[in-house]
Amino acid sequence: MSNLQLAPLSNLPVLPVVVSLLFAVLLILGHGRLRYQRAVGAAGVLAALVADLILFTTVLREGPLVYRAGDWPAPYGILFVADRLNVLLVLVAGVVGAITFWFAVRSLDEARQRAFFYPLFHVQLAGVYGAFLTGDLFNLFVFYEVTLLASFVLLTLGGERFQLQEGLKYVIINTLSSAFFLVGVAILYRTLGTVNMADLAVKVASAPDQGWLLVIAVVFVVVFGLKAAIFPLYFWLPYSYPTAPTAIAGLFAALLSKVGIYSLFRVFTLIFVAQVSVTHHGLFLVLASFTMVLGVLGPVAQMDFKRILAFHIVSQIGYMLMGLGFYTPVALAGGIYHIVHNMVIKTGLFLTAGATEEVTGTSHLERMSGLLRSHPVLAAVFFMSGLSLAGMPPFSGFFSKLALMVGGLQAGGYLVVAISVAVSFLTLFSMIKIWRYVYWGPDRGERRLDARATSPLVWPAAALLLISVGMGLGASFVFDYSYATALELMDPARYVAAVLGPQAAAVLAHAGL
Amino acid sequence: MELLTSLVIGLLVGAGVYLLLQREVLRVVLGTMLISHATNLMLFISGGVKRGGPPIVGRGIPTAGGGLAYTDPLPQALILTAIVIGFASTAFVLVLAYKAIQSRGSDDMEDLRSVEEPHE
Numbered sequence: 346m347s348n349l350q351l352a353p354l355s356n357l358p359v360l361p362v363v364v365s366l367l368f369a370v371l372l373i374l375g376h377g378r379l380r381y382q383r384a385v386g387a388a389g390v391l392a393a394l395v396a397d398l399i400l401f402t403t404v405l406r407e408g409p410l411v412y413r414a415g416d417w418p419a420p421y422g423i424l425f426v427a428d429r430l431n432v433l434l435v436l437v438a439g440v441v442g443a444i445t446f447w448f449a450v451r452s453l454d455e456a457r458q459r460a461f462f463y464p465l466f467h468v469q470l471a472g473v474y475g476a477f478l479t480g481d482l483f484n485l486f487v488f489y490e491v492t493l494l495a496s497f498v499l500l501t502l503g504g505e506r507f508q509l510q511e512g513l514k515y516v517i518i519n520t521l522s523s524a525f526f527l528v529g530v531a532i533l534y535r536t537l538g539t540v541n542m543a544d545l546a547v548k549v550a551s552a553p554d555q556g557w558l559l560v561i562a563v564v565f566v567v568v569f570g571l572k573a574a575i576f577p578l579y580f581w582l583p584y585s586y587p588t589a590p591t592a593i594a595g596l597f598a599a600l601l602s603k604v605g606i607y608s609l610f611r612v613f614t615l616i617f618v619a620q621v622s623v624t625h626h627g628l629f630l631v632l633a634s635f636t637m638v639l640g641v642l643g644p645v646a647q648m649d650f651k652r653i654l655a656f657h658i659v660s661q662i663g664y665m666l667m668g669l670g671f672y673t674p675v676a677l678a679g680g681i682y683h684i685v686h687n688m689v690i691k692t693g694l695f696l697t698a699g700a701t702e703e704v705t706g707t708s709h710l711e712r713m714s715g716l717l718r719s720h721p722v723l724a725a726v727f728f729m730s731g732l733s734l735a736g737m738p739p740f741s742g743f744f745s746k747l748a749l750m751v752g753g754l755q756a757g758g759y760l761v762v763a764i765s766v767a768v769s770f771l772t773l774f775s776m777i778k779i780w781r782y783v784y785w786g787p788d789r790g791e792r793r794l795d796a797r798a799t800s801p802l803v804w805p806a807a808a809l810l811l812i813s814v815g816m817g818l819g820a821s822f823v824f825d826y827s828y829a830t831a832l833e834l835m836d837p838a839r840y841v842a843a844v845l846g847p848q849a850a851a852v853l854a855h856a857g858l
Numbered sequence: 859m860e861l862l863t864s865l866v867i868g869l870l871v872g873a874g875v876y877l878l879l880q881r882e883v884l885r886v887v888l889g890t891m892l893i894s895h896a897t898n899l900m901l902f903i904s905g906g907v908k909r910g911g912p913p914i915v916g917r918g919i920p921t922a923g924g925g926l927a928y929t930d931p932l933p934q935a936l937i938l939t940a941i942v943i944g945f946a947s948t949a950f951v952l953v954l955a956y957k958a959i960q961s962r963g964s965d966d967m968e969d970l971r972s973v974e975e976p977h978e
Contacts, residue, residue: 483936490943497950501957509958510970513883516951520890521878523947527897527940531904534933 349850351411352843357403358412358425358478360396361435365389365471372464379459383450386463390443393470397432397439404432409843411480419845420544426480426844429830430681434607435477437685440812441599441692442470448696448805449592452703457503457590465502466596469495473600477607480844482533483540485608486526489572493519496601499593500585507588515585522571529564536561543844545616546837550856555619562617562624566632569612573605575666576635579659583643586658587651587708591699594651598658599692603684606665610680613669614834621672629670630761637663637768644775650698650708650783653775654691657734660768661687667761668749676752677831682823683745686816690733690742693809697727700802701783704794710779715788720796724784726807731776733813736769741816741823748824859907863899870896883955883965890951894944901937905930 368389375381404410404427414423427435446466453462472492479485497519501512534540536557537548552558567578574582582602586594617624640660644653661683668680698708700723705713717724733740746769753762794802816823833839842850870892877889906929913931921927959965 483939487939487943490947494946494950497947497954501954504957504961506961509954509961513951513954513958513970516947516954517886517890520947520951521893523943524890524893524897527894528900530936531897531900531933534901534936535904535906540932540936 349838349842349847351846352409352426353407353411354413354416355403355410356412357396357400358410358427359414360400361393361439361474362425362471362478364393364396365467365474368392369464369467369471372467373461376461376464377459379455382458382463386446386466387450389467390439390446390470393467393474394439394443397436397474400427401432401436404429409840411844420539420541423484424480424541424844425478426543426840427478428840428843429826429833430610431477431607433681433685433826433830434603434688435474437688438470438473438477438600438603441688441809442466442596444805444808445592445596445599445692445696447808448595448699448802451801451805452699453590453592454503460502461498462502465495465499469499469596469600473604476604480542481540482542482545482612483530486523486530489526489604490523492601492604493523496597499596500589502593503590505588511585511588515581518571518581522568525564525571526568529561529568532561532564541844542611542615543841543849546841547845547849547853547856549616550619550853558617559620559623562613562620563628565612565617566609566624566628569605569608570632571605573602573609573662573666574636574659575632575662576639579636579640579662582659583647583652583655586655587649591651591695591702594655595692595695595699598655598695599688602658602662603688606662606684609666610669610677610684610834614672614677615837615840618837625670625672629666630758633663633666633670634761634764635663636660636666637765641768641771641775648710650701650710650713650779651695653779654694654698657694657772657775658691660772661691661734663768664746664749664765667753667765670761671752671756671758672835673752673756674828674831674835675755676749677834678824678827679745679748679750679752681827681830682741682748685823685827686733686741686745686813689809689816690730690740690813693730693806693813694727694734696806696809697723697730697803700799700806701727703802704792704799706791706793710782712790713783714786714790715784717784718788719792720799722796722807723799723803726803726810727784728780730806730810730813731780732773733810733817735773735776737773739814739817741813741820744817744820744824748827859909860903863903863907867896867899870899881967883959883967883970886967887948887951887955891944891948894940894948898937898940898944901933901940903933904936905933 409428412425475488501508571578643656664683665680668676702708733742736742736746750762838850874889874892877885908929911927911929913929
């Protein structure tokens with residue numbers, strides 16, 4: 346019971362958010378000046394990355410950290426809590442954000458770079474960091490809105506016809522989901538009188554009316570499911586993301602849907618765990634199967650490079666939800682591993698698509714051909730990233746899926762595991778389709794950049810691929826970390842003790858019996 | 859009072875959903891506004907509505923039981939935040955709708971369907 350203790354107070358958990366917001370302000374002050382924007386923007390991304398690293402190593406060394414705004418005692422004030430799960434995601438978000446930034450500087454047109462792209466990029470990062478690190482449900486809503494407002498503008502930046510058309514739908518759908526979020530918060534507050542996540546965990550466990558709490562839980566499944574794009578709420582994603590410039594679409598692919606799936610992981614391992622057989626084994630596994638299958642079947646008829654990739658975001662979210670659905674340490678560890686893997690490699694694929702689009706001037710598969718001959722490095726990076734997404738060894742995708750499937754088989758979910766294997770093959774099929782059209786075949790079609798001029802655009806994607814290879818070769822490190830994180834998630838008493846103290850954790854443990 | 863507020867919330871959501879199902883862009887936007895007003899009201903009554911109780915502990919009105927009646931201040935803080943955020947996103951969505959209507963030359967949602975491919 347030595348780990349059941351109050352976490353030390355620290356300003357660190359709020360540091361990544363503050364750093365990103367600070368640089369966003371600095372960037373707004375110098376708006377329109379391109380060199381200033383790039384230099385300060387790069388400094389901001391790196392400063393946030395350093396903050397993430399410090400936070401990560403500190404939590405690894407000392408266990409969970411808590412920041413209390415204004416030092417209000419735990420269930421009343423605003424809280425930031427850093428534990429193993431969210432510091433990992435914060436760190437990966439920082440790395441992927443920095444690499445996407447690198448790509449954006451090189452690929453985004455100057456008009457967009459001048460028009461508040463850099464400040465918005467930092468606001469987006471701040472929102473994502475905040476959503477990961479907050480320990481309070483209403484604060485999570487606020488950071489969702491910060492993230493969303495930044496994404497609204499980023500998605501429609503430039504004001505092209507398709508951007509406006511898809512952007513409008515994206516905004517309306519997300520405004521509605523925010524309304525649902527507030528409904529969930531209001532009902533929960535009315536029922537239990539708190540919005541602090543640790544306090545909610547204790548009160549939910551000892552609440553008399555579990556049926557009513559199930560209703561509230563489903564409201565949150567809808568809210569987070571819409572952000573994460575799980576079945577049947579995924580329809581908006583494959584059409585909206587690809588309309589943005591690739592650097593922005595890559596950032597969205599890395600961060601936005603992962604915030605949704607992180608929220609599901611957090612809320613459904615900490616708060617709503619009283620009826621695992623209904624929510625996790627029932628609802629989540631069914632939703633995960635449909636998400637995987639429909640996400641992978643969607644792109645069969647599509648001929649747009651980025652839209653195919655966007656459909657695969659949906660399908661991969663299914664795998665993560667499957668890890669949560671089985672709710673065993675191994676499966677959860679696989680889910681966490683898969684989130685990290687996907688943040689890296691999905692962004693890498695988007696950046697590859699962006700580099701390809703810069704070369705050919707189109708993202709339509711039939712108008713491209715033979716890039717393997719003219720741009721071998723670009724083709725090689727896509728090939729390996731595609732294999733990693735499909736789950737081939739030695740890339741990280743293989744090991745995350747392996748962990749998920751082992752966890753699933755141990756839990757006896759044979760059908761879901763079979764579906765996930767089939768979906769992996771279909772993912773490979775999809776990647777081969779892109780490969781065959783774009784990189785294979787005779788060397789024809791437009792070439793705006795030669796191989797040498799393309800290499801600055803390929804490096805960011807290659808860096809992400811390298812991280813994926815590293816996570817594959819060092820799979821035991823990543824898996825050990827994920828497994829320890831999963832064990833921590835399966836034991837909500839530790840989180841509660843870190844925030845509210847050992848007495849509250851004892852109440853939780855007692856209610857659990 | 860709570861019953862009345864609940865009825866108003868139901869009315870607002872009903873009207874909002876009706877407007878959401880319309881084809882004109884502006885009506886859809888108005889629908890989202892009504893629904894967000896309804897959720898704000900919902901937050902408002904989530905702490906329980908008390909008549910005349912100030913939201914300050916220890917400054918409330920004496921009750922028959924000997925305690926002091928005071929209103930829960932937290933929902934008021936939450937609703938304030940939600941209103942500000944809702945205002946910002948409404949302002950943005952109105953400008954966006956205006957630009958979208960201008961670029962398509964139509965305010966019919968049917969014309970905004972994702973049928974064409976986004977490349978070129």
